[in-house]
Amino acid sequence: MRHLLLSxxxxxxxxxxxxxxxxLGRGFDRVLFxxxxxxxxxxxxxxxxxxxxxxxxAVRGNHDVWILDPEFLAREGTIPQVLRWQLEHxxxxxxxxxxxxxxxxxxxxxxxxxxxxxxxxxxIDDLEPAREALGCSDRxxxxxxxxxxxxxxxxxxxxxxxxxxxxxxxxxxxxxALGPKARAILNPGSVGQPxxxxxxxxxxxxxxxxxxxxxxxxxxxxxxxxxxxxEAGFPMTLYERLRVGR
Numbered sequence: 001m002r003h004l005l006l007s008x009x010x011x012x013x014x015x016x017x018x019x020x021x022x023x024l025g026r027g028f029d030r031v032l033f034x035x036x037x038x039x040x041x042x043x044x045x046x047x048x049x050x051x052x053x054x055x056x057x058a059v060r061g062n063h064d065v066w067i068l069d070p071e072f073l074a075r076e077g078t079i080p081q082v083l084r085w086q087l088e089h090x091x092x093x094x095x096x097x098x099x100x101x102x103x104x105x106x107x108x109x110x111x112x113x114x115x116x117x118x119x120x121x122x123x124i125d126d127l128e129p130a131r132e133a134l135g136c137s138d139r140x141x142x143x144x145x146x147x148x149x150x151x152x153x154x155x156x157x158x159x160x161x162x163x164x165x166x167x168x169x170x171x172x173x174x175x176x177a178l179g180p181k182a183r184a185i186l187n188p189g190s191v192g193q194p195x196x197x198x199x200x201x202x203x204x205x206x207x208x209x210x211x212x213x214x215x216x217x218x219x220x221x222x223x224x225x226x227x228x229x230x231e232a233g234f235p236m237t238l239y240e241r242l243r244v245g246r
Contacts (some may be wrong), residue, residue, distance in 0.1 A: 001029045001030065001207070001208055001209065002027060002028045002029050002205055002206070003028065003029065003030055003031070003032050003205065003207075003208065004015060004023050004028040004030070004031045004032070004203065004204075004205055005032050005034070005143060005186070005188035005203060005204040005205070005206055006019070006031060006032070006033045006034070006188060006191055006203055007033065007034035007035060007036065007061075007114075007144075007145025007146075007187070007188055007189070007190060007191065008034070008035070008036045008061065008146070008148055008189075008190035008191060008192055008193060009033075009036065009037055009051075009191040009192045010036055010037075010038065010039045010040040010041055010044075010046055010063065010190070010191075010192035010194030011037070011038055011039060011040060011041035011042055011044035011082075011086060011192065011230075012040070012041040012043070012047075012191065012193065012201075012220075012223040012225060013041075013043035013044045013046050013047060013050075013084055014220045014224045014225050014228075015192050015201040015220040015225070016047055016050065016191055016192065016201075017190050017220070018201055018218050018219065018220035018221070019112075019191050019201050019203045019218055020050075020160050022093045022203075022216060022218045023203060023205065023216075024135070026205060026214075026216075029053075030055075030057065031054045031055070031056040032055065032056065032057050032058075032060070032112055032143060033051055033057065033058040033059070034058075034059060034099075034112065034113070034114055034143060034144055034145035034146075034187075034188070035058065035059050035061025035062075035066060035114035035145055035146070036058050036061030036062065036063045036064060036114065036145065036146075037051060037058075037061075037063075037066060037098070038063050038064060038067050038086050038090075038098070038157060039063030039066070039067070039079060039082060039083060039086070040063075040079075040082060040189075040192065040193055040238055041082075041192060041193075041225060041228065041229065041234075041238065042082075042085070042086070042089075042091065042228045042229065042231070042232040042234065043228065044067075044086040044089070045086070045089050045090050045091055045094055048090070048098070049091075049093040051141070052094075052097065056187045057105060057112070058101055058115055059101060059102055059103060059104055059105055059112055059113055059120075060098070060101035060102065060103060060114065060117075060120075061114040061145065061146065061177065062114065062120075062121060063079070063083065064065050064098050064101060064125075065150050066079070066080075066083055066099060067083045067086060067087050067090075067098065068095075068099060073087070078234075078235050078237070078238070081234070081235075082234055082238075085232060085233075085234070094101065099170050099211065103120045104117065104120065106139070107139075107217050109139065109140060109141060109208050110139050110140070110141040110142070110143055110208070111137040111139040111141070111142045111143070112143045113142070113143070113144060114144065114145050114146050115144065115145075115146040116129060116132070116133045116136065116144070117133055117136040117137040117142055118132055118135075118136035118154065118164075120146075121221070122186070123146055123147050124142065124144055124146070124147065124153070124185055124187070125147045125149060127153070127164050130153040130155075130164055130166075130185050130191060131137055131161070131162060131164060133185055134155055134162055134183060134185070135162075138159035139149035139225055140182075140184070141162070141183070141184050141186060141206075141208070142183075142184070142185045142186070143187075143206075144184050144186070144187050145187060145190070147186075147187060147190070148175075148189065148190035148193055148194060148196075149168065149187060149189060149195060149196050150168065150170075150187060150188060150189025150190075150194070150196065150202040150215055150217070151166060151167055151168040151169050151187055151189070152166070152169075152176055152180055152184055152186045152187070152213060152215075153165070153166050153185040154166075154167070154176070154178060154182055154183075154184050154221040155182065155183045155184070155185075155186065156179070156181060156182050156183070157181070162183070168196065169189060169202065169204070169215035169217070170196065170198060170215070170217075170240075172200070172216065172217050172218075173214065173215075173216055173217075174213075174214065174215040174216070175212065175213070175214050175215075176213045176215075177210070177211060177213075178213075179211075180213045181213070182211075184213075186204065186206065186213060187202035188202055188203050188215060189202025189203070189204075189217075190202055191203060193241065193242060194217075194245045195246055196245060197244070197245045197246065198217055198245045199219075199242060199243055199244060199245040200218055200219055200220075200245070201217065201218050201219075201220050201224070202215070202216070202219035203215070203216055203218075204216070208225045222239070222242060222243060225239065226239045
């Protein structure tokens with residue numbers, strides 16, 4: 001089965017639309033979403049509606065939790081400001097959708113979580129947290145988001161624990177094939193706010209039977225996002241981050 005892997009859309013509807021247009025031309029059987037539908041950009045409600053239409057199998061991210069937390073929303077700062085605005089613009093149905101998202105999903109071949117199977121708030125951004133994550137799950141594939149960095153940790157058991165290497169997805173098209181004994185921690189990257197220096201939306205298609213991954217980076221309408229940021233009254237630093245992929 002070919003799975004379309006999405007994560008960290010963060011209310012960036014132009015980026016989401018660009019990804020879906022590209023992905024539909026490549027073909028997939030189902031959608032797995034690794035969390036953070038809301039946060040940073042204004043169109044969280046439209047993003048959730050689209051995910052529901054796709055029947056995406058989703059887990060919650062930290063922004064999806066924060067938007068439901070009155071104590072967090074009362075804080076100062078850009079993220080609470082954005083989430084307060086988004087909360088006011090969420091439909092009751094989409095708010096209920098966020099409330100009902102699980103932290104993780106387990107299937108025979110994979111473990112789906114926003115951060116780490118050890119702790120969904122933990123960033124898997126280096127070899128040591130990747131090693132710990134492999135010890136917290138018995139699934140051959142761990143599907144994550146959270147770091148906004150597109151890439152894959154590939155592991156094979158050695159005499160003193162797993163040997164791990166990392167490959168980032170920094171080209172417009174990336175391909176990885178794993179052997180039958182290998183395990184992987186796969187992050188499709190962020191649709192809505194990439195942070196690896198590439199101002200391109202990220203997604204991946206994973207074929208679980210062939211044990212292959214194709215990861216893609218696609219351009220999106222930055223000026224449309226800028227317009228929406230201005231309309232919502234959000235800080236323009238959010239646009240500047242997108243412009244440089246940080």
